[in-house]
Amino acid sequence: MKLVARDIEKKFNRRRVLTRINFELEGAASLVITGINGAGKTTLIKILSGLLSPTSGEVSYYLDNTAIPREQVYRHIGLVGPYLQLYRDLTAWENLAFFAKARTGGVDRQRILALLERFGLKGRQMDPLKSYSSGMLQRVKYVMALYDQPRVLFLDEPTSNLDEAGKQLVYEVVQAQKRDHIVIIATNEPEEIRLAEKRVDVA
Amino acid sequence: MPRSVWMLLKQSAIVFQKDLHLEFRTRYALNAIAMFAIITLTAVGFSIGPTRLSAVVQAPLLWIVLYFSAISGLSHVFIREEEQQTADTLRLALEPNAIYIGKWFFNVVLLFGLEIIIIPLFFIMMNARAESLEIFFPVVIIGSLGLVSVASFIAAIISLASTRGALFAVLAFPIALPILIAAIHGTRLAFEGAPFSDCLNDLKSLFSFTVIIITVSLLLFEFVWRK
Numbered sequence: 058m059k060l061v062a063r064d065i066e067k068k069f070n071r072r073r074v075l076t077r078i079n080f081e082l083e084g085a086a087s088l089v090i091t092g093i094n095g096a097g098k099t100t101l102i103k104i105l106s107g108l109l110s111p112t113s114g115e116v117s118y119y120l121d122n123t124a125i126p127r128e129q130v131y132r133h134i135g136l137v138g139p140y141l142q143l144y145r146d147l148t149a150w151e152n153l154a155f156f157a158k159a160r161t162g163g164v165d166r167q168r169i170l171a172l173l174e175r176f177g178l179k180g181r182q183m184d185p186l187k188s189y190s191s192g193m194l195q196r197v198k199y200v201m202a203l204y205d206q207p208r209v210l211f212l213d214e215p216t217s218n219l220d221e222a223g224k225q226l227v228y229e230v231v232q233a234q235k236r237d238h239i240v241i242i243a244t245n246e247p248e249e250i251r252l253a254e255k256r257v258d259v260a
Numbered sequence: 261m262p263r264s265v266w267m268l269l270k271q272s273a274i275v276f277q278k279d280l281h282l283e284f285r286t287r288y289a290l291n292a293i294a295m296f297a298i299i300t301l302t303a304v305g306f307s308i309g310p311t312r313l314s315a316v317v318q319a320p321l322l323w324i325v326l327y328f329s330a331i332s333g334l335s336h337v338f339i340r341e342e343e344q345q346t347a348d349t350l351r352l353a354l355e356p357n358a359i360y361i362g363k364w365f366f367n368v369v370l371l372f373g374l375e376i377i378i379i380p381l382f383f384i385m386m387n388a389r390a391e392s393l394e395i396f397f398p399v400v401i402i403g404s405l406g407l408v409s410v411a412s413f414i415a416a417i418i419s420l421a422s423t424r425g426a427l428f429a430v431l432a433f434p435i436a437l438p439i440l441i442a443a444i445h446g447t448r449l450a451f452e453g454a455p456f457s458d459c460l461n462d463l464k465s466l467f468s469f470t471v472i473i474i475t476v477s478l479l480l481f482e483f484v485w486r487k
Contacts, residue, residue: 108348110486128482131352141352142345144278146285158274159353162267201349 058120058133058208059083060105060239065114067100074100078114080257087235089253090243092260098243099138101259102213105241106136118209132160135207137198138243139214143186149173149197150182156201165204172200176226191218199230209239215249228252268361271354275362279337280369288340289370293333297378300325305385312387315451319444322382323403327440329378330371330407335415335428337363342419356482360416364474367408375404391453395446398463403443406470410436413477416484435473442466 065078074097082088090098103109105116107130118125118133125133143152150169157164173179176196186194195218202210212231216224231252234240242249250256283290304321313321341347350359379400382388390396410432418427446462 103348106352107486108351128355131354134352136352140345141349143349144282144346145344146282151281155274155278156349156353159271162270 058118058239059122060209061115061117061119062105063115063117065101065104065111065116067097067104067109068112075104075111075259078257078259080255082239082241082255084239085235085237086239086255087231087253088239088241088255088257089250090241090257090259091245091250092258093245096259098259099140099213101257102136102138102211102241102243106134106211107131120208133208134211135202135205135209136211137195137202137213137215138211139217141198143194143197143201145187146185148183148185149178149189149200152186152197153182153201153204157204160205168204169200172203176200177222192220192223195219196223196226199227203230207238209241210234211241211243213243215242215244216246268355268358271358272361272365275350275354275359276365276369279363279366283366283370289333289336290374292336293329293370293374294377296332297325297329297374298381300328301378301381301385308386310387315448318386318388318451319448321386322379322388322447323440323444325378325382326371326375326404327407327436329374330404330411331429331432333374334367334371334408334411335418337366337412338415338419347419351485356485357478359485360412360477360481363416364408364412364477367412368405371404371408375400388451390450392450392456394456395454395459396450399443399446399450399459399466402463402466402470403439403446406439406443406466406473407436409470409473409477410439413473413481413484416477416481420484438469439466442469 060082062078062080065075066073067075078101080088090101092098100109104111107116107127118130120133147155153169154164157169170179173182176199178193178196178200181189181193186197189197212227215227215231219227231240231242235253240253242253244250341350414428414432414435418431421427442462442465446459446466449459449462
């Protein structure tokens with residue numbers, strides 16, 4: 058998998074948030090996006106993941122040197138971020154089964170159970186998400202993002218709301234992802250910055 | 261059937277099942293539509309008393325109730341996704357058209373389900389009678405499909421705006437007007453017991469407009485859905 062960001066610019070009305078962002082990631086790679094609050098880290102993550110269109114510039118994904126059409130890119134992406142919410146009236150299992158079916162056409166029960174166990178949620182999967190704490194919700198988001206082993210994993214504020222054990226889990230996820238695929242992290246935490254090989258500062 | 265179409269329909273079914281499941285758990289849109297329809301029908305029913313209104317008045321009354329019921333409930337499928345911040349999650353899970361088709365089907369089922377209650381209640385409260393059922397059913401079915409198509413597409417557009425309620429009514433009415441005009445005329449003919457051939461133009465108008473709205477929605481939805 059190859060990700061190319063070329064001359065990305067973003068304006069909200071007259072306010073310019075991002076100016077000429079360029080980078081290229083291929084194969085096993087990791088990138089950290091840093092910048093002060095309001096600098097545009099989340100905006101860049103949203104543009105790279107296809108949730109937001111850039112004002113100018115281009116984001117391209119290639120698989121085996123073939124460009125992936127924009128409407129198909131979502132199949133290769135996993136994202137964990139504070140703005141991605143799940144259905145709070147449904148249980149964790151119902152949410153995960155829905156997203157598993159939506160992304161892959163079926164539900165691999167063993168995979169979901171294994172991920173729930175890894176993230177310390179086994180036994181709580183039949184509870185509605187509205188009864189979950191913010192840390193538990195963050196863990197469910199990881200289960201959802203990792204379910205179909207995405208080739209590109211975006212993590213926006215990856216350890217927010219997590220306790221120390223949760224943070225260690227996230228660091229393991231990042232290490233495993235960057236061994237074979239691409240991981241992009243938006244953060245200002247020194248420990249998380251050290252996880253990535255490349256860095257883009259949007260300040 | 262080409263594989264891409266099959267995949268699209270399969271994904272649409274997943275969205276439809278999820279929305280149905282969520283609706284049965286929360287009854288958000290169901291309650292909004294049912295309460296509006298019942299209160300309106302009761303208020304009008306009591307105000308006219310035992311008087312039997314003419315077909316010229318009954319037909320628009322029926323479609324006013326159906327139109328405002330649709331307006332009050334059918335926008336929730338998209339607005340709820342934005343309000344609960346699940347829209348971005350959905351954007352990362354499915355193709356845009358699969359989301360639109362799934363939600364369109366959900367709205368169709370919701371409105372038809374409620375019409376099973378609203379229409380008999382209308383006949384009871386208004387002391388009305390459809391003399392020509394072979395006109396009444398096609399007009400109500402195609403007219404409702406048209407209303408759902410307009411409401412679903414406008415809901416997708418306004419869900420991204422901050423002044424949703426006012427925008428929805430303002431945008432939906434002019435687009436739904438051709439449907440309402442044809443549906444009201446067709447329903448009047450059904451109440452008057454006109455022969456089926458008299459309503460062919462209304463049915464053609466309803467059908468054509470509904471197909472146009474659905475086609476335009478499918479062509480434009482991706483641009484609306486992707487910010």
